[in-house]
Amino acid sequence: MTDLIQNIKNELQKPLPGLIYQAKMAPTVRLNNYNPNPDGARKGGVLLLLYYENKELKIAFIKRAEDGGVHSGQISFPGGKYESGDKDLVHTAKRETFEEIGVESSQVEIIGNL
Template structure:
């Protein structure tokens, strides 16, 4: 599908009721489903950017690999994004600012298409809002090495291939997690990012 036709269709689909939890649960870990942890007074807000752009007849979007560090999301695949700051006028601004800081895209060139369902992440106690946008061109990426080990450019057709879905056991800081995942370019994408991708794909396939 031509990029502009895809963006036009996605823009319309994002204006319809979102699948939300129904899509999230398909890629939720067994631990998450079992524990049913709820937000509390210390829960913070954050946002990520799901950014589509064209390249040689293909539709791409970036994922980032977090560096290994002493944190709950170390070494995991994610969308660029981060926590809400008081200087952000809203969570859309958070997603744009964080994406610019982390991977070097020009935030002012991004056209916002809509949002997916806000998702609670128990390990870090964040509510995260996935913001969907587009660039009219393929950007050059300038990853911040403190926050990004690598940027993966993912073809939308890769995500739409149902054979990339698997199930595994993961050792996360000494705890065994049973979780479904997407195998994307040799990386297991699981947890909140996989749940967001599940909702995104459900919206695209509507």
């Protein structure tokens, strides 16, 4: 594991700074209506996939299909909605990553989560 990835892993072990820091980045119009558990929210899992290519660290993104849906045409991390057969959201992220870009679950090392 490289120093950069080890540093990321170490940082992910720390608690998140919380709402105060989120508010600094959020549009002010959203602050008045903030709800951490909105009605109708669906669980989902995504994977920030770091990999090396020619000794250069890269991140995998996908482009969502242009199908008129809510996320149509968006650039995103591989991932998707939680399904009843998923053990947890890590399983969701790994399953969706395989479905979308063909990366086997056994090839993925989870170094943390948010």
